[in-house]
Amino acid sequence: MLNGGFEVDIMQPQGKMIENRCANSEKNELSQWVEHVTKQLIEDLPETETDKIVCDGVASTLLSELRPKSIGRQWCNDDEVGNGDGDESVLISSGTKPDEQGLHLLTLLLECAVSVSVDNLGEAQRMLLELTQTASPYATSCAERVVAYFAKAMASRVINSWIGVCSPLIDYKSVHSSFQIFNNISPFIKFAHFTSNQAILEAFHRQDRVHIIDLDIMQGLQWPALFHILATRLEGPPQVRMTGMGSSMELLVETGKQLSNFAKRLGMYFEFHPVATKFGNIDLSMLQIRKGEALAVHWLQHSFYDATGPDWKTMRLLQCLSPKVITLVEQEIGHGGSFLDRFVSSLHYYSTIFDSLGAFLPSDDSSRHCVEHCLLYREINNVLAIGGPARSGQDKLRQWRSELSRNGFIQIQMSTNSMAQAQLILNMFPPAYGYSLVQGDGTLRLGWKDTSLYTASAWTSHALR
Template sequence: MQPQEQLNYSDNGFSGATTSAKNLDKNELSQWVEHVTKQLIEDLPGNENENLSTQNFPVAYEEGGSSLAALLAESRPRKVSRRSSNENPGSIFLNQNQQCDDGTNFDGAKIIMKSKSSSSDEQGLNLLALLLECAVAVSVDNLGEAQRMLLELTQMASPYGVSCAERVVAYFAKAMSSRVMNSWLGVCSPLVKFKDIHAAFQVFNNVSPFIKFAHFTSNQAILEAFHDHDKVHIIDLDIMQGLQWPALFHILATRAEGPPHVRLTGLGSNMTVLSETGKHLSNFARRLGMMFEFYPVDKKCGDIVDVSELQIRGGETLAVHWLQHSLYDATGPDWKTMRVLQGLNPKLITLVEQEIAHGGSFLDRFVSSLHYYSTLFDSLGAFLPGEDPGRHQVEHCLLHREINNVLAVGGPARSGEDKFKHWRSELSRNGFLQIPMSTNSMAQAQLMLNMFPPANGYSLVQGDGTLRLGWKETGLYTASAWTSVNYPFR
């Protein structure tokens, strides 16, 4: 294990950028999703809302409200017209100016407008249109029609497809199939293969700036909070393999005032993985000559009944770190996790959120996640060629699992627990004050991002005390820092 995370990005990765990524000035795929979903809703029978504009539409699903569900509550989905089975395989896709069964003219030319995509990209966009139709069917419990469309999608879309759109559709179709099956059979709780997830997470950490962004910005905030403190304690709400901590340990060990005594409490669901993580981190800290203790807790944060379970000691400066993801439920019910955070009364909470809606209706979650993951797939496609095994590992073991977890796990009623729309707003309402991310955090993030050619479309924005990293004008990860209003030494 090296003292710092290595930012080794080969030139070959960038040479594999797709032609469409080079030509587009913004995320045209996500913009296209907004256009198509808007038209699908407007074309539903009985929809009288003629004033829904494209400009206002994204707010409806990004805010996670019930506007989409309200529009669809009493409506049935349109059916896509099918051609003869004797025609070529591509004929089942929605074509420009094709009419649907209810007579609606689906003007594909107007929707795609300025698209410069190749034929494979256009095929992927047609598949996306069918996927959106399927989501509407699921949202109104027309599961038979949804299943028929899913059969077509799973036959025509491949996770190894040339276009990002086709790959996105393939994984969303799998998740939608699980959702339909769960609706018939009940709650689904798939096994978590931690070994596969952690291996793919390491690959993602090496080929994309998003995980490093989370690590670097959080480490900088923690470093500043620990200044002049000789006893510090970090609680990681989902430590996984602890990839971010060696870099912080290295900096703490070289402080002018000397290294502090560091304790790290790592939460997770697998004691074997936790023990291995603790062993690696302890060995690394020993080589640095730093006093270090690791305490594993094989529980979710929301399952903690008393904060004493987290080995809190007097005289220590406490920081809590949470890198959120959608791979599995890492913390339990949100309200219980908030209760634990309030009980800990930490000097610092570092929070990195995915800009994706986990709550709300199925259609709210579907549109939000399709917008989010089409952007993320596009960013990977610009960095890695379609046949790259690392890219497939990330898409299959990480992104596919996240998509499935957002859309399918838990069945129609999900867990029954309300999910916070944004943890940032909930923290501000529950006794925490935001600490603006410092200029040093911005500098760290920009230095890391400079390892990637600017032409590839990554964007870094500082505002409202946060740092946000995205792709082609779409924010994907937002980092923020917080302190308890009751912390005695703010």
């Protein structure tokens, strides 16, 4: 048990500190393939008058935002990755040339994305036919698995372009159960939960009446840990109210019962208020704010579906609430901008996630396939085929951290306890050397090797300072 922190069940010895892992990490193998192929594609784009206009816009975007933000980047030695000049002899981190089949599929996928971006749907369909027949989501190669899911999402995009916007029905029970599996096999969700809980715990210090608003509560996996530490405070547990938001009242009621039963076993006063709609679509009165309560808002962002509605309405509500703390966990992936912006950003992001899962789970592992098929593919499909400004009619904010700062919120530094929690969590997941954790600019960033994937931050209203 850390001082003022959460108890974490450690299945492995702590070993070296997380900061030292970055020094031992190699470059992300699959992400390097993507970078190489993207640059090669830009160089090979035709120079006709029409295509040059496309190329100028695409090249500037792809080259300026080629990969998500680096986190504690430690480059490999030159003899490990080649001379870095974009030559075909570039070596990946394992010291071998990229697989020809993987390179071919990635190149074809990128060419298909360019065709889709200029509405050349006939050519895109031709390439998608080859991709869907060649790439398998069950392949041993991470590259082929990524291409298989991206090709499937691109096919949905092409179909939607022909028949109009098509938002598929969401099986929330399936998403939530798969989310729980992801929580068990990877540190990313636990990282989001425990760092956010630590910030909320510190904001609730000496508060005897507290209210937590979870913008997409799902199964409420993170809250029992917070309840446990609140119930054991020296000054006694506070009265806790929670507003859980989601799309299914049935699932919200079930989650509320589970949390209520857990709080009852701890001897803690607890109220649960389900709100089956998106945060950006509600009236402030629906949140039943009470005077004298310390208010926390938690938002674990994801791309499974649009959980909050229009961003500008979400921001306006947050300003009206003036919460004591907002805990925000963002994916380092762009949802705004052009189709190619989202395509390249998501390709780098998800290739890294697939690499992290493939590093210690075999290709036929059922949990890995469930996460890739039920969660990661759903996110990819939502970003490429369903979401985006052109389809929703609403501009999506690129980075909420900068928007909160611009709209009257003050960043709270993530504490050393939050860093310690994250370090302990990473030790539960092999291979330890692959995950990288960095504390900087008041945030905590968790990634795989040299690529940042999730960033946790905490904020408070300027009105409370």
